[in-house]
Amino acid sequence: MLALGACAGGDDKNSSAQQPKVPGVKLVTPGKLKTCTSLPYPPFQFPQGGKTVGFDVDMIDLVAKKLGVTQEIVDVKFDIIKSGAALNSGRCDVAAAGMTITDERKANLDFSVPYFPETLGLMIKKGAGVKSLDEVKAKNLRLGVQTGTTSLDEAKKKGIPAKEFDDAGKQLLAMQSGQIDVILQDLPVVNDWMKKPDVSSKYELSNQFPSGMQYGFAVKKGGNPELLKVIDETIKTAVSDGTWKKSYVQWIGSEPQTTPKF
Incomplete structure (x- = not known):
């Protein structure tokens, strides 16, 4: 009975450690922020040295860090992302694919504040x-x-x-x-x-x-407002503290002419 109790306590602790730091945020897989994108799409997301890197990856890594989890890339066709199907089916938590915010896409997705001018x-x-x-x-x-x-x-x-x-x-x-x-x-x-x-x-x-127009990250339509709030806060902080500019210079290869308009 003591052994069973110890196991149960260990599981609870592990489960708690996998929960996002921000209350109310729902994730498809505990401990992971799953990101749907369409590879390759350099310089926003592309394979390099055995992992996926790029501007979008940097931004969503900041979101994952704020949640206390790690980002996991899910590669799907862009049509499946923009239609909302990838998020609706639970394949991922967020879509990050150099995706322009349009009225048509807003009917299927909840977009973040803009993070990149198109x-x-x-x-x-x-x-x-x-x-x-x-x-x-x-x-x-x-x-x-x-x-x-x-x-x-x-x-x-x-x-x-x-x-x-x-x-x-x-x-x-x-x-x-x-x-x-x-x-x-x-x-x-x-x-x-x-x-x-x-x-x-x-x-x-x-x-x-x-x-x-501008790019935005997206979550399931009506399905994850708390995650969307974290993404918005992360983008605004990255722009204000210079992190956004640093990533821009690294991946785009020049100084930004404009910054996102919120």
Whole structure:
């Protein structure tokens, strides 16, 4: 009986240690903050040295630290993230995927305060001289975008039948293999590609378009207000104490021109 009592006491202690430090926060797995994202999406989240790193990873690590748990990355297709399905099914607690806050997505997800201003980049073969989507359309060039993104929305607005790819990695490979002529993608992703000599020797960023929109992290619609509150507080603190800027410089590779607007 004494042995059984000791075991039971040990289990309670271990269970308590796995609970978030912030009361009311619900997690799918005790001791873990499970993050749904779509890999690879550098510089926000991508594999490096056997683990997933990037700007988004840094920000959610701060949230996990505040909760007293560790972050665990769950790789799923972006469409499943933006629809809310990944969170609704309990695959993760938070979505962090360089995801722009839009009215359509807000119908399926509860977004945090903004944490990153969105700018799109147009990537072409060197010397192609194309600087706008209007020119892409006029010259009947093959445009590649990532499925479910604002880049796809912009292509549709211009009436361009863009070829869609599940992730940014496949999008770049399609460009390199000659399946498409032009890429429209978030600027930090294009800039990250341009760090690679085999990319920058053949392709260039021809133009960039600030959209006026911003990225946000997301939780289950109506399902985790206390976690959302912690995420909001963490973002605001990171911006005010300089942590956000430090991560920006590390992963984006330049000084930020603007900071998130709350």
